Amino acid sequence: MAVASRLAPSIATDLAFEIEGLVRRYGYRRALDGLDLVVPWNQRVAILGPNGAGKTTLLRILATLVRPTRGQVRVGGLELPSQASAVRRYVGFLAHQTFLYDELTARENLIFYGHLYGLPDPSGRADALLAQVGLADRAGHRVRTLSRGLQQRLALARAVVHDPPLLLLDEPETGLDLAGIALLGSLFYDATGHLRTVLFTTHDPELALALADRVIVLARGRKVFDRPASELTPAVLAAVLRGEGEIR
């Protein structure tokens, strides 16, 4: 088990994460309403669903930024939120916002995050990632001078700066051109060439089927559809999203 062997012995487990009866309330509204989900290591999972279905909340809980109201969440066998600080080392998170600093250059942003994750050679890692996301020639440019698409590429590089085995991406295609979207797939592999576990949200059925092994549809905080991507076509998935297809 390649991924588990890279993790601390205490969290070596076959499952990337497991979620049981997860509820998250914002006031009276339930963003997640009794969600159950188990994802093994090295699986690429696309999460689709209408706005307000709970996709972002799910990712933010796994990224340790939001606490569950009820239910159990284990990442690599570690309980959230009680073992959140240990989980953070193994999770990379790309949100709607880029988490970048406007006045730092692309390279400085990656080096900064590299230091936070305690990398032995943040500069070397920054240079390698900038080359991987096609920003080597923009390394010295401040973030505020980059276009939205280039900022998104840099944000993707930031999310994998510590080479995490579990990658959470919230609508990663935002702002990316075709070359940028093609790049996404390469970030699903870690520095040693092993496939990461990836959970990503999207509104694009074609992208979901192109990048994922498994497709899940959420609606009103619940899982309403869960199938291997190989069994689906974009048309079938689009029909499911319109509420016309077979559910579950």
Add this chain to the structure above:
Amino acid sequence: MSSFARQVRALLWKDLLTEARTRELLGGMVVFALLVLVIFNFAFDLRVDTIEAVAPGVLWVAISFAGIIGLGRSFILEKDRGALDGLLSAPVDRGAIYLAKLLGNLFFMLVVEAIALPVFVTFFNIGIALPELALIILLGTVGLASVGTLFAAMAASTRAREVMLPLMIFPIAVPVVIAAVEATALLLTRGSSSSRAGWIELLVAFDLIFGILSFVAFDYVVEE
């Protein structure tokens, strides 16, 4: 170097580099402090017999209000592109974030004070014992910055953050301002050294107690 120290260094480097490139924070703080000194200089009837009673208050009004401007901006930087979530989703000790922000705020406030103090001395034409005044200013600034950094993190999540921050800081920081003004006044009037020592001890006690409390409480403030 420990991982905690490396994180503090990286966070502090990021804030100082950003400020070196924008000069938004220091510029605003310095201009504000100087404006306060100028306005008070013209607003009060500063005769020789009243100047030493008024001057300490003027100095600390300039320091504390200019400080509020800097403190208020310190977490805005983290909110701009959701960068605070980037820090919180990383395995960063929350104490390291607090300490780096505190050191940054302290540095900016001390720079402003280093610029404003000669202007203050010139405007009010007073002789000072610089080492002791520097100690009082340092202790007062540490007190303001330690509670201010904590409340700036809290205020950054509110909509009316510019209004909320002074409303939260000043009730807590009243002992610091009073002790600093009294110690400065006793220094300028060459009052009893034992009374002066008492106010300085109060400043030290406040810095220690609220510094530690703020450090511990920061985790609860930034976590959801």
